[in-house]
Amino acid sequence: MSTLLEVSGVSVSFDGFKAINNLSFQIADAELRAVIGPNGAGKTTFMDIITGKTKPDEGRVVYGDRGDSLLKMSESKIAQAGVGRKFQRPTVFEDQSVFDNLMMALKKTRGPLAVLFFKPSSEDEDKVAKLAAEIGLSGALHRKSGELSHGQKQWLEIGMLLAQDPRLLLVDEPAAGMTPAEREHTTDILREAAKTRAVVVVEHDMEFVRRLNCKVTVLHEGSVLAEGSLDHVTKNEQVIEVYLGR
Numbered sequence: 615m616s617t618l619l620e621v622s623g624v625s626v627s628f629d630g631f632k633a634i635n636n637l638s639f640q641i642a643d644a645e646l647r648a649v650i651g652p653n654g655a656g657k658t659t660f661m662d663i664i665t666g667k668t669k670p671d672e673g674r675v676v677y678g679d680r681g682d683s684l685l686k687m688s689e690s691k692i693a694q695a696g697v698g699r700k701f702q703r704p705t706v707f708e709d710q711s712v713f714d715n716l717m718m719a720l721k722k723t724r725g726p727l728a729v730l731f732f733k734p735s736s737e738d739e740d741k742v743a744k745l746a747a748e749i750g751l752s753g754a755l756h757r758k759s760g761e762l763s764h765g766q767k768q769w770l771e772i773g774m775l776l777a778q779d780p781r782l783l784l785v786d787e788p789a790a791g792m793t794p795a796e797r798e799h800t801t802d803i804l805r806e807a808a809k810t811r812a813v814v815v816v817e818h819d820m821e822f823v824r825r826l827n828c829k830v831t832v833l834h835e836g837s838v839l840a841e842g843s844l845d846h847v848t849k850n851e852q853v854i855e856v857y858l859g860r
């Protein structure tokens with residue numbers, strides 16, 4: 615499997631405090647990865663660097679088949695290049711139906727002019743139906759999104775990101791506030807999504823990470839402390855000390 619994203623030797627300081635310290639990270643196409651670490655480990659800043667929100671002081675961030683540097687690109691250019699990000703709080707359009715939210719997300723992939731003159735084809739309707747099935751909302755297609763449970767809103771937002779067909783999807787704490795059954799379904803969605811794209815999941819919940827059943831990267835003080843299977847990293851003495859032993 616070829617490398618899709620390579621972060622090497624990246625550091626960033628805020629007012630002299632090194633939030634990211636010589637961090638290196640790689641992910642392949644169609645790989646699922648969990649990123650864990652205690653509060654303040656640098657997980658959010660790490661994602662901010664990939665999406666272009668924060669520019670590092672040093673290091674390289676190389677992406678895609680041509681090895682483009684993401685550091686030279688704006689946030690919107692990075693998004694256009696196929697990097698999608700899901701924040702913790704869902705931001706679906708509550709007054710619109712699930713169907714309309716997914717359809718709008720499909721439109722967005724076609725640029726501003728296409729949005730103005732957009733007429734959904736039956737092909738688009740099929741795509742929306744397929745996305746709804748992928749996120750487990752086929753039965754709720756015509757419900758107002760505002761009426762959905764917290765978990766369902768999160769799934770809808772994942773579906774809206776998938777509608778844009780990202781090559782790399784970054785997901786921030788998807789399990790927060792979910793019921794155990796919703797968490798299970800969320801791991802299924804993410805595992806399925808990672809069959810055709812790279813998915814990075816930042817998560818605190820260990821049971822959730824165990825169900826993801828993927829390679830885990832442990833961050834601590836802005837660097838990678840350990841990497842490997844969950845069983846491997848949870849046996850690491852340093853990991854136990856800084857994170858799990860608390």
Ligand SMILES: Nc1ncnc2c1ncn2[C@@H]1O[C@H](COP(=O)(O)OP(=O)(O)OP(=O)(O)O)[C@@H](O)[C@H]1O
Pocket residue numbers: 628629632633651652653654655656657658659660
């Ligand atoms: N814009 C900023 N200005 C100053 N300090 C910052 C800024 N952004 C992050 N930090 C600091 O950098 C460190 C890393 O923060 P970050 O939010 O990336 O950690 P995190 O692993 O996502 O934590 P959490 O699990 O609590 O969300 C923290 O000590 C934080 O206070």
